[in-house]
Amino acid sequence: MRVLIIHPESQYFAGAETMLGYFLTELVRADCKVAVAAVHGSRVAGLLPEETVPVWLKPCPAFSPATIWRQARKLKEFHAEFPFDLVHGWAARDWELAALAGWRCQRPAIGTLHDHPEASFISGKRRQLMRWCAGYGLKRIICVSEAVRTACVDSGYPRSKLVVVRNGLPPGNALAPARARGPFRMGFLGTFSERKGLRTLFQITDALSASCGTSWELHLAGGAADKAGERLLEDLRSAYATRPWWPSVQWLGWVKSPQDFLHTLDLLVVPSNEFDPFPTVLLEAGLSGLPVLASRVGGVPEIVADGQTGWLFEADKVEPAVQFLSRLIGAPEILKPVGQVARERVLREFSASKMVAEYRLLYSNLLSNV
Secondary structure (H helix, E strand, O other): OEEEEEOOOOOOOOHHHHHHHHHHHHHOOOOOEEEEEEOOOOOOHHHOOOOOEEEEOOOOOOOOHHHHHHHHHHHHHHHHHOOOOEEEEOOHHHHHHHHHHHHHHOOOEEEEEOOOOOOOOOOHHHHHHHHHHHHHHOOEEEEOOHHHHHHHHHOOOOHHHEEEOOOOEOOOOOOOOOOOOOOEEEEEEEEOOOOOOHHHHHHHHHHHHHHHOOOEEEEEEEEOOOHHHHHHHHHHHHHHOOOOOHHHEEEEEOOOOHHHHHOOOOEEEEOOOOOOOOOHHHHHHHHOOOOEEEEOOOOHHHHOOEOOOEEEEOOOOHHHHHHHHHHHHHOHHHHHHHHHHHHHHHHHHOEHHHHHHHHHHHHHHHHHOO
16 A cells, blocks of 8 residues: 655644654554655654655645645656555645645545644635535545544534544653652643633632642643743733742743653643644653643543543633642542553553554545545
8 A cells, every 4th residue: 555645844843743753653564655745854854754755845834726736746746656545634734735636646535634623723715725625625534533523513524524533652651650759740731822721720820829838839841832822921920920839830941852741740731721632742641641630622531531541620610620639739649540540541542553553444445445
């Protein structure tokens, strides 16, 4: 089986790109010949395993029919030397090129969706283009969670084309060693934004101090991705910098190894305010044997088994989150067995090998019907 993966992303690097690296590493081990359409010198290009065949495209940061046509023409020429059987657009912004390349090469094309189809950061024109691709250009839309699939149905996508394949991680390291005794340490990992619930996290922290004093630490790994994030940080400093608990907050910036950071924590807090499709950070926490306290949004409940691998609270509801944290700070012995179950669940349900096996089955079924 020969597969062409399309993802000529030159600007952004987030969860979808990280997951692409895991996916490609496993796919080339699964008796597939893999080519990847990417931008030379991009961070995505740095993910490509040696076994993949690269085809370098010029970047197209804004939608341009002329550029996409030229890219599709190059892929048509590439098909003569690498006769791929199927085209796979890794993210929604790759769908139109995948559909066009599939049409020109007379090969089935599919696309993966890592977000809500009507997320606030997706423009109206892009949403229209996505719906057109889903209806006419692509054979299947792979949703990374059941929550994403439901959102697609609600948005009018054809049900018959929607398939759920959840993301997965490589096995990783063993459970983190027991942390030295000290203050209870909770953490946050990700982009500092309203969407990811950073303001809510500080509201929770402020309320927590009233019940638990400062017998805890809050470690934050990440940073602001835009001006709105920077303004949010200024708002938080203005509102809370004079609080007695403020010195208990540690700002670590972006970390090179999420796993190493997670190993330093007792609990990860994921207080997203908006739909979160299938947060990779929850998989990473589970793999580390780290329980989580997370808001019940999007695909989060598909990862966190409430009361078994972590705890869920309703988004923007500060008081229930404070109650959970107060209980855990007072009884930290609860955490270790919950973290062990979380790791077992990730290894069993959300492995990269399982993800690739489900994609390969989808590829095979499509090709058998060509």
